[in-house]
Amino acid sequence: MNLLIIAPCLLSPFYVYRGPKEKEYETAKRLRELIGKLGDEWQVFAYPCPEYALIGWPRAPASREVYERLGMRERAKIIADFVGRVLTDEKPEKVVFVGVKGSPTCGVFHTSSSDPDGYPYRAMQEFFYLGKEERLKRSKELVGKQGFRLVKMPGILFEILMARFPEGTYIEFDKGDLEGSVETLKEALGLGSGSG
Numbered sequence: 001m002n003l004l005i006i007a008p009c010l011l012s013p014f015y016v017y018r019g020p021k022e023k024e025y026e027t028a029k030r031l032r033e034l035i036g037k038l039g040d041e042w043q044v045f046a047y048p049c050p051e052y053a054l055i056g057w058p059r060a061p062a063s064r065e066v067y068e069r070l071g072m073r074e075r076a077k078i079i080a081d082f083v084g085r086v087l088t089d090e091k092p093e094k095v096v097f098v099g100v101k102g103s104p105t106c107g108v109f110h111t112s113s114s115d116p117d118g119y120p121y122r123a124m125q126e127f128f129y130l131g132k133e134e135r136l137k138r139s140k141e142l143v144g145k146q147g148f149r150l151v152k153m154p155g156i157l158f159e160i161l162m163a164r165f166p167e168g169t170y171i172e173f174d175k176g177d178l179e180g181s182v183e184t185l186k187e188a189l190g191l192g193s194g195s196g
Contacts, residue, residue: 001043003092004035004189005083007099007106008046010173011035015049017059018139019132023175030182037191043090047083050076050105050157058130060123061139063114063148064104067156070124072105076157080164087165095165096188099158101174107155108162108172114146 009015010031013024035044051059051067054075062070087095099108123142127135154162162170169188173181186192 001090001092002041002094003043003045003087003090003096004038005045005047005095005097005168006031007103007173008049009106010098010100011046015052015057017051017057017061018127018135019058021136023178027173027175027178030178031185034182034185034189034191038189042189043092045083045086047079050079053079055124056128058127058135060120060127061112061143061146061148062104062119062124063112063116063146064107064153064155065114065116066119066121067104069116069119070121072156073160076105076160079157080160083161084164095168096171096185097158097161097165097168098171098173098185099155101172101176102150103155105155105157107153108158108170109152109154110150110172111153111155112148113151114148119146 009024011028013020013028016024050072054067054070054072097108099106101107101110102112104112127138130138158170161168171185171188173185
């Protein structure tokens, strides 16, 4: 058996902090098509969303540092323990982990960064009461005001996963480069570019 371990927001866009936009819907559609091409030797494991488990939904955009302050490392360790137990029980021959570029928790090689001292922590609770259009607008404002930047380092969960399971194959899915990300994942899954 082989195991594809994937960030849940890539398959179900409703986990995204502010709610889905068109790129999230398209990402989920393309990944469902790709998973449909996997043979019987593959199983798919969408672990619990760490950000949802800690904060709920919807939630304001936040950087890795903000999530560290909110206690994400402990939540991420619980999810990593779950992944470890599945790997121990099932003993897959091949494991492919798929995270999300820029995610504060599920970024593989890139995460978001900002100064946690200036973050308006009350925004996390305020988001619960906003409608979708208001959330989209407020998200954009917060990202701009907080000066979020993309940095070369993993998100909190993937930092833990890569330390615990270095033998896995790690793929960073970039929703801004859907074609390139799908091709990279196809190669990792042994589907090759000629598979559709």
